[in-house]
Amino acid sequence: MPHAHAKVRRMVELVEPIATVTFSEVPNEAFLALGMRDYWDGYFAGRAAPLGMAPAEVVHAVFYNFADGEVARHIPWVWGKTTPQEVIAVREQSSAAALRQMTGELADSPGLVRVADLAARASVSAPTEGRALYAGLRALDMPEEPVARLWHAATLLREHRGDGHNAALLAHGIGGTEAHVLLALSLGMRAEQFGRTHHLPRARLAAVVDGLRGRGLVDAAGGFTDAGRETRERIEALTDELAAPAYDVLTGDELDELVAGLEPIATALQAID
Template sequence: MESNARRLWKLLEPIHAVGYFSPEPIALLKEAGYRGYWMGYFAARSAPLGTVPAEVIHAVFYNFAFSHVSRALPDAWTFAPPETAHEARRTGAVAALRRHLGPLADSDDLTRAASLASRAALSAPAEGRALYAALRSLPVSEDPLTLLWDAATLLREHRGDGHVATLLAAGIGGRESHVFHALANGTSPAVYATSRNIHETEWDSLVAGLRSRGLVTDDGASLTEAGLETKARIESQTDALAATAYAALEPAEVDELITLLRPLTKAVVASGEIPNQSPMGLDLDDATR
């Protein structure tokens, strides 16, 4: 049986992800002056951290190539400051949510979901979670729809920071983590060629490194038993660290939040704008079951 932390991740991730994939935030980031999708992505996601060097963003994001990050940062800040990037993504994401949700955007159920999610998001432990802590330092909105996106984004980055910690503890590098996930779940390498610039030569090298540690089979097509055990530990520990965000809610409130989020997430997924399989492993076919 799935943990509540994992169920909530599946429900909140698509709400957060409109900030990356829907046309409204992409257009606003372009209007702000950022050149190309990836400059807008790195500027908007890293904006809460300020104008730190590319080395810092590479470390915090963990799974991108440094060359990919450094093509965007710090050059992005010569076009518009971090505050502009954050507001462009946020404003665009909320506009996209309103379009996807229709009448649900102004419903009492959404207001209640936003309130519950925000209580969790604002009370989560910040120690050791740099990106979450930076986001947490920013003001939150009183508008329910904006509050919901803020909360989904905070909870997503809280979970992501914890996931990076579990990967580090397991000895799985950032680039390796993509291969590790793909071999465990059958995700096509093409997903990572597009989203993380991992092409065939690097992919083969990463597979070879994992195979040398007994985590990948000799043919490079799947994880060994040891690899599967490591993957299971990483996922379990990620869920356990993410669950700390929901300690502020009563068990009945967690169940209520899950129930309230289902129709909202279903409407976002139905738009078709969010890729069905994300690099982090979320299968949207599963999200609203």
């Protein structure tokens, strides 16, 4: 059944910290043990592994928001050190270990199995059309162990939304680096201050900002225009709309139960950050 926008938005907030434990220290150490040179090798190997041995050009297209050349510094180099199958296994095991470590007693709470099962039902119920990364994840086995099951389900829901977000950006003519600039502005930062873009050559970043300025989305001082703010709001609203079908399989009571079960877990993870 369709659910209220506010509930879908709340699920986004709850799923994000659970899925992103995969980018924390325990999985990073596991990837380094596989022969990765640094955090970013593990990042690209871990996220791209469900796509198999896809070339850098395909990973760049699917990930959408990395600057030209960033993916190619890691793909296919990482596949000379390990395989997608090995990475998938290590990512699941280390992410579950991180989630268990970071949530403490909550990982063994009686309600976790139910929460993981509800999240898993939602995570495999959405359409895959046009969602390459989500489809790749859907092709993997759902873990049986509850903590791993919850992490995998959260990852599916996150990447399902992410694929939809890329579609919303594309529909509004916003490229990957442009999306980061708009995100930075929404956080009250200039593009050159933002972690995902500050490393880019100044001339390249300035050209992106100038392009947004030419479209009337950024003002002379480098901040949002009204049109820029409205464009980003439309993109976020469309992203939520495209994410909503994942939860249609749950009744209203089940979604409320899932939200209530995830809240203490997300709170514990956010407290660590």
